[in-house]
Amino acid sequence: METGEEFGPWLSRQLRLAGRTQAELAEELQLTRAAVSAWITGRSTPRPTVMADIAKALGTDLGTVHTRTTDTQAGLPVTWYHRPGYPDGGRDLGNAAAFAFDADAQVLARETCQNSLDERLTENGRPVKVRYTLHELTGEKLEAFREAILWNDLFPHYSAVSESAGGQKVGRVVDAGVRDMYEKGRLVLLRVDDYNASGLTGDDYADGKFAAVVRRQLESLKSGHSAGGSYGLGKATLWATSALGLVLINSTLSVPHEGRTERRVIGRLELPWREVDGEAYAGPAWFGRPDPDSPGAMVARSWWADEGTVENLYLSRENDEPGTSFLIVGAHDVGGLAENSSDADDGSAGDERDDEDTRDITRMHKRLVEALGRDFWAAMTGGGSRLPLLEVSVRALRNGEEVVPEKQVDPSVEQPSRTRALRAHYEGTTVDRLTEAGQVAVRNIPLKLPLFGGVRGTLGTHQAVLLVTESEKDADGAKNSLHSLRGNRMTVKRATVPRLPIGTNPFQAVLLVGEAAGETTPFAKEAEEFLRAAEPPEHDRWGQTEELTLRWSPSAYRRINALTTEANNAVRELVARPKRSSREGGEALRKALTVKKKTKAKVPTGPVVPALDALDATVGDGGEWQITAEVTIPRGDEIAPMVPVAQLDVRSGGRPKLDWAELVGVEGCEVEDGILRFIPGARRAKFRGTTDVTSHPVRTTLTRLVLELRAGKGE
C-alpha cells in the first residue's frame, strides 16, 4: 500500500482546507478537543473505528484517511485565483521577463533543457531524462480538457484582454491564441518532462525552487556553480511559448514536502492587466486549491492531486522518479516561420511551402529535435568512463494517437563530427596532428583568469581543451565552426573560424572550458564562475556583461577575446597549410595566371546555335546504332544549320567517325545532305538516325557512342 504522509499534519491540513476547527471536529466525533489535538501533534493516532468517523466527518472514504496520499475533496475546490489589481492603480500590460524571448520552440528547448540539466540529481550519476511531447487536441478531448482547467471561469478574463487587445502585444497574442482555438477547433499542448531531476521542492511561498518558478520573477536558485542559468529568465520562455499564457505544472519532488513527493500540481496564467465585472486584476493568476491560511482564503496554492486529476490535465508522469512536468497550453512557434530564410545552412530549406502555421506539430517536432541536437549534443555524449548528462526524446500526438513516434535525440546523428570529437577526448584517442580522415586532434588553449575586484594581474591560467576533427557530410550544420562550452555541456558559443585559406577541408571544432575540460583541471571552478558571469541572458556568447565589470574589471572580457583568438589560431594551425612566404611574384599575378575552366566564352553574335538536349540510343539487330535525339534551340531570328556527328569514344587519340545510313527529321527540322535545317521559330526539334554498320571499326556492343552537333560542314 502506498504510504502517505503522517496523520497529524494531514488532518491538520484537511481541517484548514475545509475551514473547520479542531473543536468542531471533536464535537462531531463526540470526543474531547484534547484528543484531536493529540492526533494533530502526533502524540497519538485514532483507533480504527474512529477513523471511519473521521472519514465521514471529512466527507471522504476510509481509504483516503488511511492512505493519506491525497487531500480530501471536502476542502475548498480547486479554482483560479487572479491577483487583484494594484491598490495604487498601476497596470502591468505583460510580463517583462517574457518579452525577453520570442515564442520560439527552439529557444524554449534551449532554456528548458538547460534548467533540467542544472537540476539533475548528481548523486546517482545517471543522466537527467527530458521528454518533449507535442499533443494536439480537437473535438471531445479538447472539450474535456477545457472543462478540466475550468475554461468557463477563465473565458471572461480572455474576453476582457481581447477587447483591450488593440495596442498591446501580449493582448494581441492572447487574442490570436483564443481565436485559433475556436476557429480551428484545436489546441496544442507542449509538455516538457524531466526525470531524475530535483523537482519543484520547497514551500509554496518561502524561498525554494517551487516559489522561484511559480511565484517569483527573475529569481534563479540553481543547484551548482556550473549551472547554465543565472538570471532566472529561462522559465519565462514557458509562458512566452503559450499563446494563452497558461502553463500547468506537476512535480515529483526529490525532497518530500508536507510528507509527500508525488503529484504536486499548480497552474499559472500570465495575462496583462484587465477588468472583469468591474474588478481590476493585476495580471497573473494561479490554478490551485485556495489556501485557508491566506487572507480571505483566496490565494491558490499547489495541491496534491489524485491520479485522475493529473490524467485529465494531461499531466500524468510515467513513473515516480523525481522531476517536473510543464504543460504549455496553446503552444505556438513563431520563430519557426522565419527560420529557413536565415538558416539556409541547416539544409532544412524547401519544405516550408505548405502553410504558415505556427501550430503545426510535426514542424515543431522537427525544430525541437534540431535545436536540442545543436545545443545539447555534448551533454548527450558519453564515452570512456563518462555517462552522458542528458537524454532527450521528442514525440508528437494528436488526441492521444502518435503522429511522430517518440524519438530519442541522438547526438551522433545530429552532430556526428563534434560528437566523435568529444567521445575521442573522453576515451583518450585523440592525436596531435591530423593525418587521417576521422581523427581528432587536441590542443590546450590557455585562459588567463583575472583577479577579483579590478586588481591587475592574473589569478591563474586555466587550460581549455580544443578538439578539431574533419566535418562529416552536411549533418553538422555550418562547417568550419567552433562550438564553445563549459561545465553544463551546453553549447554557448557557435562561431565560424575566420581567415581560412580557400580549399581548407571542412572541419568542426569544440572548445571545452572550465569543468568541461575536466573537473580536476587547475582553475576549472574559477573559469566556470568567470565564464558564467560573462554570459548574457540568452547564454549564447561570452563577452562584456555588467556582472563581469562589477566583480572583475571593465577590461576582464578581453581575457575571453584572447582565448578566442588563441583557439582560432590553433584551429588554423591544425587544419590549414602554413602560408608560404617564399611565394614569388605576388598573389595578383598568380591569380591572373590560373587556368580556371570557368570563364564563360562570349556568345558570338549571328545565328543561334542549337544544342543536344536528350539522346536515346539502342543497338539494332544488324549491329547498327539507332538514335533518337532531341535538340533545344535558343531564341533567335536565324538558326544555324547543324551536322549530327556519330563517333566512337576512345580513351586516347582521335575518335573514329561513323557514317549515317539514315537520318530523318522527326519534328522541328529537316535533313538535307546530312545537315539539319531547323524550321524558323522552333524551340525544340527531334531527329532520328541509323548508323551505317559497314563504317563500324569494331563490334557495336563493345563501343560507346558519342553524338555531337557541329555547326557548319562538320568535318
Add this chain to the structure above:
Amino acid sequence: MKIYPYKRLSRSIALRVTSVSLRLSDGTRDRLETSAYSTQQQAVALGIAGRTDWVSATIGLSVTLPPGVNAPDAPWSELCVLAVLTDGETNVRTSVNLTLDTEGGHDWSGALEVLRDDHRGRASLAVYAVGTVDGVRGRSITETDRSWIIDTVSDEPVRDLQLEVRQASFKRSSREWLHAYADAPWIVDTSARVPTVLVNTDIEGVMGLLDSNSSGVESKVRDLLVAQMATDAWTAVFHGAIGDLEVESGGGPVFPTDWQGEVLREMLPDVIPGVHVEEALRQVHRRRTGESGWVELQTRIHYAAVRRADAGKALAYAIRSLEQKNRESET
C-alpha cells in the same frame, strides 16, 4: 552526349581521400597532415612537405557507390571497384582494386601507390565500378563525375592549373640562356614542365610592385602590370600549346592531355566561338598548317588572352584612379 550499349547507373561515385603518406628513400614513412589534400578542391599536393627524397606516396581512398548498385535485379555481376590514376603527360596508368568495407554496403576503400618516377606533375584520379554485363566482362557501370588531381610537385592542393612565376636576375642567373634577355622585364618560358613567367629582378622594384598590397594608385599600376604580363603569358602559352600538336593518321590534331590541353580547352572557345572545342582545335590547326587564315586568327588569340588577363578592368580602374588624383590636386 555519350551512350553505352548496355545498362548503367545514372548516378556517379563519390570519392574521398582519407590519408596521404610518403615513403622516403631510406624506407621510412612520413604521414602528411590532412591539409595535404583538399576535399573541396579535390586535389592532393604531394610537394607540401617540401621533401625531395620521397620515392612513392600512398593515398588512402574511401569510395561510396550510388544506391542501386546492389539491387537484386541489377543486370551486372562480379562487381569490382577500381581506382585509376591517369597521367596525361607521361601516359602512365595505374589502377588498384578497392575492397568492400562491409558485406552488402556501398562503401569501398583501399590505398593507391603513386610512384614518383612515373609522374612529372599532375595526374588525375578516377574511380570506376566495373562488372560483367550481358556476358561481357570489364564494363564500367558508373564512375566518379569529377576526377581528383594528384600533383606530385605542387605545395598547394588546388585543382586549377597555375602557371609558375619565378624571379631571377637575368644578367647573373646560372641559367645562361637568360643572359640574352637581360634587358627584358619578364619573359615567358613555355618549354618548362608548366609554363613559367620569369621576372627579371634586375629591373629594380618590379618584385616590390608585384608583391605590394597597398591600395591607391600603386595597386592600380600593379594591376595594369599584372594584366600586361598575363596577356603576354596567355598569348605565349596558347602558341606553345598549338605549336606541337600530335597529329593522328587522318591528319586531324589530337587533343593534348597535359597542361596544353587545359589551356586550349580554356582559350579555344574565345578563339573560335560557337563551336565544340574539338572542332575549334581542328579549325585552328588547319589555319596554322594550311595555306591561309593564320594571320587573321592572331586578333582572336590576342583577344582571348586579353580577356583572361582582365586587362580591360585593370585599365579602367587605373584611369579612374588617375582622374581622381587629378581632381584632388586641382581642388
